[in-house]
Amino acid sequence: MTEVRVSVAGVTVRFGAVAALSRVDIDVPAGERRAVIGPNGAGKTTLLNVIAGELRPTEGLVHLGEQDATPLPAWRRARLGLGRTFQRSTLFDQLSVAENVTLAVRARLHGGWRFWPARERAVNTEVEGRLEAGGIAHLARRRAAGLGHGERRILEIELALAAVPSALLIDEPMAGLSGAERRLTLERLQALPEDVTVVIVEHDLDAVFALAQRISVLDHGVKIADGTPAEVRANPRVQEVYLGAI
């Protein structure tokens, strides 16, 4: 698996008169764990959407590895090794948990251009392994629509992991989870291979400090700080807009 650097340069996103992001530069070297924090409405999810290719920036460039990814659609970026999770769980509600993961695994192995029911032993074995590892093997045959909130969040992350991304965007994985579920999720994320680039948006600062090597802080669409956890903690502006509020 190739290593992928994720960087945005001078990105501005405008919705009508409102600028959700203005001139944001964030550069995440391959293999780094980067957290993006900031108050609600700071533009964190917008940033992830820009990187993932769901939003075209009004200005600025997105690079994945050495490639200019700005004009690429989301699915092409995914093929470059970019994976993501969503803030609100976005699962395949009508399908079973196993089928959910199967779709993710298959995307990586050969896509969906097979018009007859295939054996796919390799796919099935991998799916079983992943369900085990995620602690949701007992749910394999349940429909995704019928899962509880915590179970949905875990499946959400498993879907992203199953694509074996080189770079992973994670949007608020901990929101609404119980303590035990948080621990399990954290373990799963910490177990990611070292060369995977991670950009995580999270409000749970314990998780952020446990995971991140560097932290970027957004406020009202502007990057106000960028540095190691210690540096960020010490930054007075960050304390003012963000940490001070706690």
Add this chain to the structure above:
Amino acid sequence: MFLLAAGLSIIFGLMNVLNLAHGSFYMVGAYIAYSVVVATKSFWLALVVAPVLLAVVGAALELVFFRRVYGRGHLAQVLLTFGFTLVFVDLIRSQFGPTTRSIPPPSGLEGAVQVLGATFSAYSLFVLAVATVVGALLLVGWRSLRVGAVLRAGVEDKEMAGLLGINLPRVFTLTFAFGAGLAGLAGVIAAPEFAIYPGMDANVLILALVVVVLGGLGSIEGALLGAALVGLGYVIGTSLFPQFAIGLIFALMAAVLVVRPSGLLGRRM
């Protein structure tokens, strides 16, 4: 045309209910106009009576039937409202017979008028005037009054409106009634202009849907713009291909949707 589309757009956009029976409200409005004019000779009375009656009918239908299918997706709604179109058309036929009827324009609005060298029938201009006035009122109301604000809150976000302490079920009933009333008004206005017959509902429904979709769902401005474009398209279409003017309108809609997948002024659904 605009009146009809506005009613449809509100029901459709706000409540996310695809109401095929909207054309039936229009037809019933026209028949009420016919009955009132025959009984009292007063077109103006019909103009008041029909919208009110249809609003009541609309409210009743919403309370008894539509309420149950909001969460069920568009297809269930299509089937349900399609059922209503069949029922309405048969009821009208059994009540009035299948013959074509018509009523004369109200006195004072007969005959033709010269405007900028072109000849228009006086009543057509009246229709235009009414549509403009109602359109303007709707637009003003939509933007400024509380009714508009409540409706808009409902359009923007159903959950949010609930949080704000708005009685959503009641708003829905009123909205539906209002939309039905507008359709009834459109029916009355159209009665002297076009013929009145069972089946007039289907003809107008598709056109209304086009207007709504062209303009963008849940947007009064969109419905206005859509109606204007469809009207214009029809005139141009008639001179280009007299046999299939509506084809040009469909082509127009297709072109707009391909470029702007949510209509001209619509939100992403």
Add this chain to the structure above:
Amino acid sequence: MADEIQGYLDRKLVENLDRREFLQMGLTVAGAAAFVACGGSPTSGPSGPTGPEFKLGVVLPYSGVYAELGNSITNGMRMYFDSVGNQAGNRKITMITADEQVQLADAVAATKKVVEQDGVDMVAGYVSSPNAAGNRNYLDGQKIPTLVANAGVNSLSRAAKSPFIYRTSFSNWQPAHPVGTYVAEKLGKKRIQLVYAKYGAGLESVASFKETFTAAGGTIVGPDVATPFPNNGDQTPFVQAIQIDKIDGIYSFMSGTDAVTFLKKAYELGTLTRLALVSGAGFFVEQDVLAAITDAAPAGAITGLHWALTLPNKENQDFISKYSKKFSGRQADVFAVQGFDTARVIVEALNGVKGNTDNKDAFMKAIAGVSFKSPRGDFKFDANTNNVVQTIYIRKTVKDPKLGWTNQVIDQYPGVADPGK
């Protein structure tokens, strides 16, 4: 007030019709049990016909845009059958109706249903031309004696003629043909613009008019005003396409709702009063249209048709008054006359073969030989075309003090027969 009463009566009529139809269904479907349950009494007493029942499949539209035509034709048929005690040639006649609706698929299903499910001896009906043409091969192949009671498509008298299919109504060619001669020669109007709904009947009608009109020295002034069929949109642009200043008048083919909206718009825009001549096939200003548009009617319009409400002959006056009495005050129309004559052809042919319809050739021969004095004048079939030969009346639209808006007969062309090619 009068309209209100009329509306009420119409309603009553529909109810009666339904009940009767329903009873008939009961009889055919569930047999005697249903008949007893309904408590009806058949028209034939103990001394009634002793031969096997003669089942007539009636395929006419009872829903959709043509429902009114279907009802009128059915009423006309029922009226004649009732007048002869619902029997002929020692056989009791039962009508089995099926809804033709609008689309061909439904008309085909209705036809097959009466032929195969009910095993009818004969089929009558068809309002719309595509439906008649689309069923032609089936009826011809199955050798089902058939009377077309309205659909006017020329081909049924020409290339698609069948020895088993006769037409009691008209071919589209017929009503238009004398109008061309009349307009050019008798009225001396030489420049005419064509205004028509663009579909089979409209095209055939104007083509027929053009034949005689240009032969008599007339000129068609272009371009034609061809409206979509049906035209659900605004008629204004079409009305305005009439080049009032360059022409002596128009020839028009439209009917029903299209005619209503067109005439109303032409009246409002003042086009009607500025036109020296409005001519057309009679359907343009038939009673249904006139009743809907009232004073927007084109006074003085000259049209050709095989009937008029005002025809003075005894058969017609009789028919009109009895029809109105039987169907609660309803006014007779041309479709009712077609139904009435269709029934009469059946009865006379049955009498002619003494009820024996097993020999189809003989039965068809008996049908071909039927002739009588109809409300529309002399009625007989043309051996060349299997189409009716009839008088075409030139009528003028007037406001009658008693009848309201109607058409007065001012001239007639007897024995008009489709050329057959």
Add this chain to the structure above:
Amino acid sequence: MIRGRFRAAWRPGLLAILTLALASVPMWAPRFWIYIATQALIFAIFAMSLDFLLGYAGLPSFGHAAFYGVGAYACALLALRQVDGLIPLLVVGAAAGALIAAPIGALSLRTTGIYFLMLTLAFGQMLWGLAVNWTSLTRGTDGLIGIPRPTLAGLDALNISLYERGPFFFLCLVVAILTFLLLEMLARSPFGKTLEGIRDNERRMRALGYPSFRYRLAAFVIAGSIAGIAGSLAAMSNGYATPDLLYWTVSGLALVAVVVGGARSLIGPVLGAFAVLFGQLGLSTYVPRWELILGTLFIAFVLFVPRGLVGLVRRA
């Protein structure tokens, strides 16, 4: 909420019963009902193709009749030029359906939901207008009539004529079963699951690296070609092709059949097609005021049988 992974136990049973019941129709049914059953089968093939779009790919096409009608016209035009082989006629119907579906799908699939519905409706109506107005090819509203039934080499040797109602019914039955098997296979294949994934959550599928547009377009074209086959059969069966076949009411009726029968089941649309066709025909020939009754039935159906006929069977 626990459901079987691929198919529930009720399905094979219902399938077997349905197939046997249908296969026996020509043995006991009167000629007229064989005709109606044939129509219903053809309609069922059409409805199944729509269910594949609607139930699996999540695409509510309201212009599906366009492909049905185009298939019918393609078959009719070829048959009137003295081509009488069954296979070529079916293939041309399928090809015509696919050929038309490709550009329409490419444009319509830029939108979703109700906009997609309206856009397909618009394209369908445009093709209908073309069929009405392109008189030199289609003969306008009169339509193409007098289309002969096809022949098939093997059958001729056995002295079986497709002009007979029984054999033609079996032909339609065979095509219907093949269609069902094909669509069932597609639905269970990775391709089908991919479509379902896109239907449930297009965003996620794109994030996983699936080019959703291409999959949807493929599904649209497949459904279009099957609708074209149904159209071919309709043209052969009736002996005519008229613009009515493309009219939006036909699309609407097919949607009704799918919803009444139960979407995303492939069996549902078959049951729905039979119910709708028999309902309409039975009512319109035996009862006055049938529209009122049919409308009331629809309303009652939506309120009381939300899952479609298949839902009823499943519960039983």
